[in-house]
Amino acid sequence: MNAIALRKALHQIPEIAFEEHQTKALLLKTLQDIPGITDDSWKLHEFRHSTGILIAYNGGEGAYKLFRADMDALPIKETVSSPYPSQHEGFMHACGHDVHMAILMGLMQQIALDKPATNLLFLFQPAEEGKGGAQSVLAEDIIQSYKIHSACALHVASGLPVGTISSKAGIFFGIPQEFDVRFHGKASHVAYPEQGINALHAGLDFTNKIHTAVNEISKTDRVIYHIGKMSAGDIRNIIPALCTLEGTHRSLKKQVRDKLNRLTYDFANTCAAAIGATAEVELLCSYDAVVNDAYLVQQLESACQALKLDYQQAETAMTGEDFGFFTTLYPGVLFWLGSGCDAPLHSDKFLPKDECIATGIKLMHHLALQ
Amino acid sequence: MNAIALRKALHQIPEIAFEEHQTKALLLKTLQDIPGITDDSWKLHEFRHSTGILIAYNGGEGAYKLFRADMDALPIKETVSSPYPSQHEGFMHACGHDVHMAILMGLMQQIALDKPATNLLFLFQPAEEGKGGAQSVLAEDIIQSYKIHSACALHVASGLPVGTISSKAGIFFGIPQEFDVRFHGKASHVAYPEQGINALHAGLDFTNKIHTAVNEISKTDRVIYHIGKMSAGDIRNIIPALCTLEGTHRSLKKQVRDKLNRLTYDFANTCAAAIGATAEVELLCSYDAVVNDAYLVQQLESACQALKLDYQQAETAMTGEDFGFFTTLYPGVLFWLGSGCDAPLHSDKFLPKDECIATGIKLMHHLALQ
Numbered sequence: 001m002n003a004i005a006l007r008k009a010l011h012q013i014p015e016i017a018f019e020e021h022q023t024k025a026l027l028l029k030t031l032q033d034i035p036g037i038t039d040d041s042w043k044l045h046e047f048r049h050s051t052g053i054l055i056a057y058n059g060g061e062g063a064y065k066l067f068r069a070d071m072d073a074l075p076i077k078e079t080v081s082s083p084y085p086s087q088h089e090g091f092m093h094a095c096g097h098d099v100h101m102a103i104l105m106g107l108m109q110q111i112a113l114d115k116p117a118t119n120l121l122f123l124f125q126p127a128e129e130g131k132g133g134a135q136s137v138l139a140e141d142i143i144q145s146y147k148i149h150s151a152c153a154l155h156v157a158s159g160l161p162v163g164t165i166s167s168k169a170g171i172f173f174g175i176p177q178e179f180d181v182r183f184h185g186k187a188s189h190v191a192y193p194e195q196g197i198n199a200l201h202a203g204l205d206f207t208n209k210i211h212t213a214v215n216e217i218s219k220t221d222r223v224i225y226h227i228g229k230m231s232a233g234d235i236r237n238i239i240p241a242l243c244t245l246e247g248t249h250r251s252l253k254k255q256v257r258d259k260l261n262r263l264t265y266d267f268a269n270t271c272a273a274a275i276g277a278t279a280e281v282e283l284l285c286s287y288d289a290v291v292n293d294a295y296l297v298q299q300l301e302s303a304c305q306a307l308k309l310d311y312q313q314a315e316t317a318m319t320g321e322d323f324g325f326f327t328t329l330y331p332g333v334l335f336w337l338g339s340g341c342d343a344p345l346h347s348d349k350f351l352p353k354d355e356c357i358a359t360g361i362k363l364m365h366h367l368a369l370q
Numbered sequence: 371m372n373a374i375a376l377r378k379a380l381h382q383i384p385e386i387a388f389e390e391h392q393t394k395a396l397l398l399k400t401l402q403d404i405p406g407i408t409d410d411s412w413k414l415h416e417f418r419h420s421t422g423i424l425i426a427y428n429g430g431e432g433a434y435k436l437f438r439a440d441m442d443a444l445p446i447k448e449t450v451s452s453p454y455p456s457q458h459e460g461f462m463h464a465c466g467h468d469v470h471m472a473i474l475m476g477l478m479q480q481i482a483l484d485k486p487a488t489n490l491l492f493l494f495q496p497a498e499e500g501k502g503g504a505q506s507v508l509a510e511d512i513i514q515s516y517k518i519h520s521a522c523a524l525h526v527a528s529g530l531p532v533g534t535i536s537s538k539a540g541i542f543f544g545i546p547q548e549f550d551v552r553f554h555g556k557a558s559h560v561a562y563p564e565q566g567i568n569a570l571h572a573g574l575d576f577t578n579k580i581h582t583a584v585n586e587i588s589k590t591d592r593v594i595y596h597i598g599k600m601s602a603g604d605i606r607n608i609i610p611a612l613c614t615l616e617g618t619h620r621s622l623k624k625q626v627r628d629k630l631n632r633l634t635y636d637f638a639n640t641c642a643a644a645i646g647a648t649a650e651v652e653l654l655c656s657y658d659a660v661v662n663d664a665y666l667v668q669q670l671e672s673a674c675q676a677l678k679l680d681y682q683q684a685e686t687a688m689t690g691e692d693f694g695f696f697t698t699l700y701p702g703v704l705f706w707l708g709s710g711c712d713a714p715l716h717s718d719k720f721l722p723k724d725e726c727i728a729t730g731i732k733l734m735h736h737l738a739l740q
Contacts (some may be wrong), residue, residue, distance in 0.1 A: 189689070189714060189715065190598065190618055190620070191594070191690075192688075193594065195714070200600055207574055208574070224560060224561070224563065226560045226563070226606075227603070227610075228608050229603040229605065229610070230601070230602045230603065230613075232599065233616075234598075234599060236616040236618050237500075237546075237548075237598055239596075239598070243600075248607045250560070250561065317561055344559060345559065346559060
């Protein structure tokens with residue numbers, strides 16, 4: 001199956017983080033059809049604790065260049081019309097990971113034809129969407145058993161035409177930190193507020209104080225502190241006994257991330273204590289920043305020049321990408337691949353054009369052999 | 371069926387506002403068994419637009435004293451144990467209206483025996499719990515076809531022993547005003563907040579501004595401004611496109627109520643406009659204050675003295691009671707009837723003692739003949 005056909009097949013079977021079983025089966029089946037894949041120069045690893053797959057190509061000497069594609073989809077109901085719609089109602093490849101996998105497979109098919117005298121790793125990584133897929137595969141120490149030269153990944157970009165590539169040296173994607181804060185008070189009738197403890201008041205006090213503190217921090221550091229979901233109380237004339245906040249913050253340095261986490265704990269506790277409520281803070285998923293190696297970005301630029309692709313300097317994005325765990329361990333580069341689609345990532349209308357797949361394969365192939 | 375048996379039967383068939391059909395049927399059946407009820411001195415009215423019932427007793431000359439009981443229950447799952455538990459799963463007489471109806475029926479049974487030379491009205495009123503039952507029955511102009519001397523009602527009180535009565539002249543219950551505020555923004559990914567409009571920010575700004583304004587008002591007027599339910603956003607890393615607040619405020623004067631309503635509109639609109647969001651404000655149910663007539667409260671006190679009931683001066687309560695619509699039209703008196711139960715009103719454990727029923731009948735009977 002060629003890369004475009006694979007993309008269409010993958011697009012129809014979107015599966016969420018760590019549930020990519022049909023996806024993995026289709027990838028394994030497609031791999032089997034690659035001529036020469038059973039030769040000694042190829043080795044396939046299946047991860048024990050997830051659906052991840054690592055394929056090593058040993059064609060020469062020296063360290064391995066790692067190419068990574070993420071596998072998971074999102075719990076979003078697809079509304080964009082295509083000839084290959086999601087067959088999994090309520091789920092959708094709204095972040096383009098179907099395209100990423102197709103490109104990685106296309107790259108391997110090309111390498112299998114070329115048989116270059118170099119060493120390469122191809123990683124299908126599960127659960128990029130906030131579930132710790134990169135950490136999970138790294139925890140199995142299979143990747144680390146290879147000497148790694150560098151790590152490379154791409155991400156389809158909304159609002160960039162096909163044939164345009166964009167990246168930057170240094171911090172490319174920030175550090176996301178998901179968190180929950182819950183305030184527990186005591187219900188009572190609105191006419192007798194003195195009998196209750198208003199959990200919503202603690203929540204409102206918390207949002208005010210943390211936003212003020214974040215305003216101060218933002219004078220010197222780029223940060224986003226965001227409450228994406230807030231919920232308190234059930235009945236209008238009852239004092240809310242519970243207030244829950246679900247949020248994520250973004251920063252560019254680990255010490256700023258840690259400071260925001262400390263402030264979250266501190267303000268939650270002081271705002272709760274001030275009215276006799278209690279607070280629970282739960283720190284959830286966090287990624288390392290994606291820090292692009294300056295030399296690899298130069299190589300990317302020269303590859304674009306050679307392939308007559310338009311290269312644009314990118315802005316640092318406050319999105320998170322667990323590819324950051326790879327750039328912490330190895331020299332790495334992540335780049336935007338123009339998708340020809342203007343609908344935003346994670347929207348129910350996001351659908352990259354097929355044509356970007358050839359661009360992705362061509363560019364990664366060039367980087368592999370560079 | 372005597373009053374206590376009726377209370378137990380009513381307690382088992384709780385029905386919410388304007389749905390009191392089984393309740394009405396049981397009341398009508400019990401009325402039929404009152405000896406002499408078909409005599410010319412009695413007249414029964416059924417309201418056309420609700421389950422309400424008005425019974426007139428014409429035993430003498432002059433204006434009618436109106437006695438009113440409310441009929442509806444609450445959507446609360448009963449957890450208190452009793453030999454006559456709710457048979458309507460998820461519904462409960464958690465505000466004691468079963469007791470109020472039983473007392474009114476017991477009063478009529480007593481009047482039917484006494485046949486006093488006076489004129490009385492007995493009103494079973496639906497939908498006291500925030501649904502406008504008093505307004506509905508008054509809108510039918512049946513009550514107004516009688517010349518009314520005064521209106522009297524009681525409410526079972528939590529935390530007062532059986533045999534204790536409590537009330538006060540002047541404003542007894544405040545003015546409740548229910549309201550909804552909805553802010554509409556625009557969703558976007560947290561990393562691109564400039565593409566979105568954060569409805570939660572408008573909601574937080576609104577709560578801050580209105581609470582500051584209410585603090586000012588509370589220097590001169592007793593007010594409660596309460597958000598009982600707040601909800602914004604669905605997903606932690608998305609800018610909330612919708613923020614909804616459900617609240618109720620309480621005040622003692624109509625001009626303060628109106629001022630709070632104006633501030634709700636004004637702050638909702640300015641907080642929305644400040645960030646390009648839009649606001650919707652919906653004013654829902656509001657009651658008149660319950661204002662007790664000073665002379666009728668004196669009469670109540672002397673009745674308590676005569677009957678050796680403990681009378682206590684009450685505080686003005688910030689609860690609402692649609693009996694306020696009667697005290698706006700007629701000289702009226704509402705009083706607390708000690709229930710012998712300490713669990714709060716509207717709690718799933720509220721269960722007035724049977725013994726308070728005899729007290730209620732005795733006291734209302736005294737007031738009827740006074």
